Amino acid sequence: MKITKIDTFTVKGLAWPWLFCAVRTDEGITGYSEFGFGRLAHGIVGLVKDFEDVLVGKDPRPVEQNYEAMRRMSEYSFGGATQQAIAGIELALWDIKGKAAGMPVHELLGGPTRSEQRVYWSHLATYQVAFSEILGTPAVESWDDIRALVRQALDAGYTGFKTNFVTPGGGGRRPLFLTSTDKVASRDFLADAVTQIETMRDEAGPDIDIMVDINQNFRPEGQIKIAQALEPYDITWLEIDNLSADALKKVRSSTRTTILTGERLLTTHEYYPYFEAGAMDVIKLDLQWQGLISARQVANMAYHYEMNVAPHNFNGHLSTFQTMNLCATVNNVKISESDPVQTPWRDELFTNVPEISGGMVKIPDGPGWGTDLNEDAAAKYLVDG
Numbered sequence: 001m002k003i004t005k006i007d008t009f010t011v012k013g014l015a016w017p018w019l020f021c022a023v024r025t026d027e028g029i030t031g032y033s034e035f036g037f038g039r040l041a042h043g044i045v046g047l048v049k050d051f052e053d054v055l056v057g058k059d060p061r062p063v064e065q066n067y068e069a070m071r072r073m074s075e076y077s078f079g080g081a082t083q084q085a086i087a088g089i090e091l092a093l094w095d096i097k098g099k100a101a102g103m104p105v106h107e108l109l110g111g112p113t114r115s116e117q118r119v120y121w122s123h124l125a126t127y128q129v130a131f132s133e134i135l136g137t138p139a140v141e142s143w144d145d146i147r148a149l150v151r152q153a154l155d156a157g158y159t160g161f162k163t164n165f166v167t168p169g170g171g172g173r174r175p176l177f178l179t180s181t182d183k184v185a186s187r188d189f190l191a192d193a194v195t196q197i198e199t200m201r202d203e204a205g206p207d208i209d210i211m212v213d214i215n216q217n218f219r220p221e222g223q224i225k226i227a228q229a230l231e232p233y234d235i236t237w238l239e240i241d242n243l244s245a246d247a248l249k250k251v252r253s254s255t256r257t258t259i260l261t262g263e264r265l266l267t268t269h270e271y272y273p274y275f276e277a278g279a280m281d282v283i284k285l286d287l288q289w290q291g292l293i294s295a296r297q298v299a300n301m302a303y304h305y306e307m308n309v310a311p312h313n314f315n316g317h318l319s320t321f322q323t324m325n326l327c328a329t330v331n332n333v334k335i336s337e338s339d340p341v342q343t344p345w346r347d348e349l350f351t352n353v354p355e356i357s358g359g360m361v362k363i364p365d366g367p368g369w370g371t372d373l374n375e376d377a378a379a380k381y382l383v384d385g
């Protein structure tokens, strides 16, 4: 079997574009992937094009060998968007290998380690505040509206949810998007933040997992204030994307709140300082950005440190199928992410949608990832240009 061509699709998503890769072969098998950070679509798609030259004519099935060929070719532009482009191709190669073998990807790697995976409802309130017009949902105008969103997740059977800091009213102000580059956690912000989590905890009750993600919006000084202010509400983690392992260690040492990080890290080389510093309690992986080889290396590194991972997954359904295959190849998953409220045209883009019930996703058992990109549907929603 030989690779004949690699195509990419940049498709309209809710917050920013979604990227898909299709690796085509001379035996009629096409491998698909969902990958990369869509706001850098032109650059990442361009990088995929650069890698196409070294892969056309090669057998797609020795995935590790093809992965190393791409890594070696790009040694002087290591990490970042380069790794995300490599991930797009690598993930599509796994899909080909699974389809050729008639097995799910997890089975190629010794799985499944589980038959279903617990997930949390992510971006609760965040998306409804920011994108109510696209979603066709009511504007979020009060803390009671926030309560109703919590109730919606619980009624759907989820036992955990994640939110970002939002403030209802005025069309839904999002303080995090308005935070200046100074990244100050002001007194007003902290007061609203406490009100939000207090309201959510009150509505959810004591038995529901609540996660909070502040991304890279504050300095460690503000991160400490937020982490300490949330201690009474027993959140499952505070998610912080902080590029200094030492600074994050200081945050973690200052609070009883559990700290998760890793979303901005892609390879074991980048995660290593955080492991060594003892800067995190739970580790974020992102298969779509890292690729399966790197994500499993990090999960296995976490295993060495007696720690659990929590995969990032906020895009289309192929991303969920890929992530569930990853979960089914490792033994140290705390919980995974899922976005029940998303782009209205999401279901159209895929041949299969995930089976979710009671906050649990069934591990896919179809060949490859278990779903394909519907290329005709993708063509309808391409980002112009």
Ligand SMILES: [Mg+2]
Pocket: 213, 215, 239, 263
């Ligand atoms: Mg995050």
